[in-house]
Amino acid sequence: MAIDTARRVQSLYVPVGDGVRLAVDVWLPVERLAADGAVATVVRATRYHRAEAPSGPEPEADSNSAEGDLWTSAGFALVLVDARGTGASFGTRTIELGPREVADYGDVIDWVAAQPWSTGRVGVYGTSYEGQAAELVVGLGNPHVVAAAALFSPLDAYRQLFYPGGSATSGRFARWMCESRIKDGVAGARERLAEITGLPPESLPHQPPVKPVDGPEGPALLEAAVKEHQANVDVDGLMEQVPFRDDRLPGLDWEDTAPVAAREAIESSGVPMLVRAGWIDGGFAAGALARFATFANHQEVEIGPWGHGGRTYADTLNPDGSLGADAFGTEGQDRRLVDFFARYLQRGERPAGTGTLTFSTLGTGRRQTVTSWPPKGLAARRWYPNVAGELAAEPVDGAGPVATVPYRVDPTASSGPINRWLAGEIGRGAAYPDRRAAEESLMTFTSAPVPADLHVVGFPVATLRLATSGGDGAVYVYLADIGPDGEVAYLTEGCLRFQHRATTGPAEPAGTGVPRSFARADSLPVVPGQDLDLAVELQPVAALVRAGHRIRLALAGHDASCFARYGPPDETFTLSLGAVPHLDLPVLGPEPGSE
Structure with missing residues (x-):
């Protein structure tokens, strides 16, 4: 025809x-x-x-x-x-x-x-x-x-x-x-x-x-x-x-x-690429950052407050906001998509340099552009969980015996029906309403109010020493912003099945997270009661934790929303505290930039 x-x-x-x-x-x-x-x-x-x-x-x-x-x-x-x-x-x-x-x-x-x-x-x-x-x-x-x-x-x-x-x-x-x-x-x-x-x-x-x-x-x-x-x-x-x-x-x-x-x-x-992802849409932002950091071809990367496909809104620090008609909106997205192809297909332009990364910061409506990942000025700040349920700036004195905290896993714990892993199927941006009730059955550690705004940008990493009563299992780690009124706002999460705990290099919270192969040959056995050293990479995020707010690290043994269950029915964890367990939070300066 x-x-x-x-x-x-x-x-x-x-x-x-x-x-x-x-x-x-x-x-x-x-x-x-x-x-x-x-x-x-x-x-x-x-x-x-x-x-x-x-x-x-x-x-x-x-x-x-x-x-x-x-x-x-x-x-x-x-x-x-x-x-x-x-x-x-x-x-x-x-x-x-x-x-x-x-x-x-x-x-x-x-x-x-x-x-x-x-x-x-x-x-x-x-x-x-x-x-x-x-x-x-x-x-x-x-x-x-x-x-x-x-x-x-x-x-x-x-x-x-x-x-x-x-x-x-x-x-x-x-x-x-x-x-x-x-x-x-x-x-x-x-x-x-x-x-x-x-x-x-x-x-x-x-x-x-x-x-x-x-x-x-x-x-x-x-x-x-x-x-x-x-x-x-x-x-x-x-x-x-x-x-x-x-x-x-x-x-x-x-x-x-x-x-x-x-x-x-x-x-x-040598083909230039336009890449777009949402901070709370599956793990696609992690892929966008890894591609930008490691692939040599020219890339124009955008990461924003988008649900899957970019037609819906997802910002857990400003849940009542919307895409509006600005650069985050659908018209702006479509305009940049058409212009990208016009430059290379119609006008015959040649890409210059490795490209740009433009990202929004949750809770601000702002966005900024950098030319490399990690961006200049990004560094990890460390917090330590302690037996009092705090995230402290200093570890507990290691001279005495190591403190441990037991936790009985709640197999019904869930991140809800509108989470980042399900958003593509339900046709809307992920949403995590105030998680106070959801975290009641989790093991939590909360910081003191932060004295100044923290611009979190990158891959938070939780390093844990944990024993399980089972011969298999997984840990789910959540990072939250706690407001002055106690409201718990989801920032990001990570999980790790215990048999995949082997890494292929050091953790890089201010880089691309925790390198591991997930290969069958690198699988490690899980012995009940034996300490496991775990480096849990959380999904990357850019978010502004306001002065006076607190940071919370929460641990669970299951997310019943859509994940397979690996632990036994009566599973318990024992978390060792001291100098080893810590949270590395990548922070970029005191304030996010704006366009």
Whole structure:
């Protein structure tokens, strides 16, 4: 099917290297094409339907009408792709974001570049899964790819989404996989989701049908494609078999699907990247900072008070705020996204330097820009927990016997139903209402009121010496801001499954946290009652702790919101105090800067 350059949007099949036909939508800036003859193109590939079945033939009825307007009004062509085995595309899925799928997108880009309406200059972008796909496409080294945007997506899905600290968020993974298979049209997926959620199948919301390709044969081709989807791999059944970062199965391979593993190829491409993350959205901010600190290619990184996808708001120190219409708002985000691609695809600019990191500070509405990570002036300040439940500036005198504090693990402890690990599924920014009640069953240590504002920026690290009564388990560590009225405001958290406690280098709270492999060969046994030395990396954050507020460190043995349980039912911890246990808090100067 030839593309009609007088039509604003059209849908067709594009065959890829192994002959599988992918459903593709092409949005064209028809006026710009009439004047210039050829335009640059941005490509977004998805496994969540490139478009829903429209109510009518006009472009305004398309579910991507606003996205089409955004790009075509700026003079770009927009190409949307259903991944193989999904939507209206043919084929089956043997793995999520595997090499064949990524190669498909390279084939589509080659097809785009060969079109008479294309300048041959292509950008790739996307949010979440789609952003991870865009970054992996950069690693192909396709000469037509000029720029990329990875938005709210993991650099390493094992660490930053599915196994943070080595603890499985298995419940949310199972729901995601079932909902994805329902979108793929796989028989039985709806019943499986009902089984997981405990809800009757008829009460589950129905997914809108996918858009078929154009033409009278479109519906029949869609039906034939969905028949091929029935053989899609059920990744949920494999999740429990890959608890280590280097575990590899035919249907689930952390290495093959992680952009961090493609670092050399991504760097050598020379492709500039726009990266965006929210401070309280999974572990994606950690990936954004690690990428900025270690990848050599030019990056323009933004970290803000955003929920997953950037369309919702998440600032636990200012919970009643909103994105508004400023730089944090959706219009500002979209404007910078379009301008990023315009600079490289349309104006042919070349990136200068390694890039910039612009980040907001929770509780202030301010943002600042630095050119390196860690930024100048960032240093760790240390606090020590003591037997009185305090976080003190000095450790307890080590001359006497080591004090210990027992703690009976509460298996019902939870960070709530709207937490950072679930925000992507519930469609809103993470929220942690006053946690006074939630922390009643936790082991807590609280500082004196801080005499001056503390601008916390980076990866807090809790170093613990802890024994457990079980042969396995995990510790969950929370950092909170305690207001003068006693309100407990969540700042960040970290967790560590005990068998993953081995590190590959020193902790860097003012750098990129705690290096560890999570590899099977580095696993360490857990002996009941034996002290474990733990360096627990908390998710990075930028937040202003106001003068007169206090800092709290809270410990738990489980988070029932979405994590797998590893300890025994009657688990107890024994925390040793003294000079070893401490909290390192990265602090950047007395006040955050502003634009």
